[in-house]
Amino acid sequence: APYAQLQTRNTTSSSSTVEQPVLNVTYTSPVNSSLPNVVIFATGGTIAGSSASNTDTTKYTAGVVGIEALVQAVPNILNVTNVVGSQVANTGSVNINSTIILRMAKLANGILCAENSTTDGLVITHGTDTLEETAFFMDMTVNCKSPVVVVGAMRPSTAISADGPANLLEAVTVAVSPAARNRGAMIVLNDRIGQATYTSKTNANSLDTFQAIEQGYIGGFLSNKPFFYYPASQPTFKNKFDVTNITELPQVDVLISYQNFDAALIPAAVKAGAKGIVIGGTGAGSTTDVAQPYIEAALAAGIPIVLSSKTNGGAVPPSGSGAISSGFLNPVKSRLQLQLALATGMGMEEIRGLFEDKLAGYLEA
Numbered sequence: 001a002p003y004a005q006l007q008t009r010n011t012t013s014s015s016s017t018v019e020q021p022v023l024n025v026t027y028t029s030p031v032n033s034s035l036p037n038v039v040i041f042a043t044g045g046t047i048a049g050s051s052a053s054n055t056d057t058t059k060y061t062a063g064v065v066g067i068e069a070l071v072q073a074v075p076n077i078l079n080v081t082n083v084v085g086s087q088v089a090n091t092g093s094v095n096i097n098s099t100i101i102l103r104m105a106k107l108a109n110g111i112l113c114a115e116n117s118t119t120d121g122l123v124i125t126h127g128t129d130t131l132e133e134t135a136f137f138m139d140m141t142v143n144c145k146s147p148v149v150v151v152g153a154m155r156p157s158t159a160i161s162a163d164g165p166a167n168l169l170e171a172v173t174v175a176v177s178p179a180a181r182n183r184g185a186m187i188v189l190n191d192r193i194g195q196a197t198y199t200s201k202t203n204a205n206s207l208d209t210f211q212a213i214e215q216g217y218i219g220g221f222l223s224n225k226p227f228f229y230y231p232a233s234q235p236t237f238k239n240k241f242d243v244t245n246i247t248e249l250p251q252v253d254v255l256i257s258y259q260n261f262d263a264a265l266i267p268a269a270v271k272a273g274a275k276g277i278v279i280g281g282t283g284a285g286s287t288t289d290v291a292q293p294y295i296e297a298a299l300a301a302g303i304p305i306v307l308s309s310k311t312n313g314g315a316v317p318p319s320g321s322g323a324i325s326s327g328f329l330n331p332v333k334s335r336l337q338l339q340l341a342l343a344t345g346m347g348m349e350e351i352r353g354l355f356e357d358k359l360a361g362y363l364e365a
């Protein structure tokens with residue numbers, strides 16, 4: 001088999017009794033022993049999208065083209081790296097769910113972080129709609145220096161000037177680049193490299209949709225060579241989680257606030273199974289007065305409520321009591337961190353500490 005460790009199970013925690021997933025390899029490139037090795041998880045999205053019309057960029061079907069065709073559309077990839085591919089899913093990214101991201105995180109740890117690993121980096125091809133969620137989840141849960149690069153496209157594979165092939169070539173080039181190590185998970189689209197914690201989809205249609213407005217890109221490309229603007233670093237206050245023993249992620253729902261926000265949706269969400277709730281507040285975590293009793297009742301019932309900002313920018317500073325403040329995490333990223341906190345058995349005050357303590361300490365210093 002091309003990369004020996006692909007046959008081994010996740011060994012992150014030797015005391016684990018939880019069955020770990022094994023990679024289902026669906027594509028293997030010819031092996032050139034002088035090249036590095038990349039693993040690609042293909043999940044679908046527009047990068048794997050197809051339409052009868054080459055001008056259609058809105059009504060196409062996402063997630064139809066398979067991993068082999070994606071790689072074969074860019075023969076240059078095989079000058080850069082050997083490829084082992086796995087078709088993890090083939091769907092629009094709105095259907096990528098907790099089960100799939102948890103499986104990918106476990107596989108990634110097993111493949112990239114095993115002691116005997118000969119895999120240099122991981123690329124995940126993904127629809128852009130929820131790409132930032134998968135990328136941030138991998139950033140929090142893949143616990144070694146090897147790069148995870150999440151890539152998508154805004155134009156389907158059949159479109160004039162489809163962006164997928166160039167994005168995929170750039171993504172694999174970053175994944176095997178020594179300069180990409182120890183930077184966590186990254187997002188590559190449109191000739192830009194963004195760190196997963198800070199990068200978000202900012203426009204429904206345009207090629208330059210992925211941006212880290214406050215923090216900026218960490219790199220770009222010159223004739224397909226990645227160039228990083230700064231030496232390797234990690235986001236300030238990043239929290240890491242070991243997913244080895246997690247078997248499922250709890251339901252956490254996101255509500256947004258607005259004038260007349262009627263927080264009766266909070267008990268409705270709890271009744272429907274939510275174990276935690278994120279509110280995308282107006283501004284720095286503000287919500288309506290009528291929401292307050294609902295928030296307090298949920299907290300009293302042991303349901304963590306995290307206040308984030310629907311502006312998707314800036315921070316909700318630590319409050320120390322009442323609802324938990326998200327800090328710099330936007331609503332969907334707060335949701336993922338809350339899911340991991342609950343799944344690893346943290347209680348209310350530990351969760352508050354997870355979200356608030358590092359920023360509080362920084363502000364008080």
Ligand SMILES: NC(=O)C[C@H](N)C(=O)O
Nearest residue numbers: 045046092093127128129
């Ligand atoms: N550009 C895209 O990939 C959008 C697509 N609807 C998806 O997220 O799967």
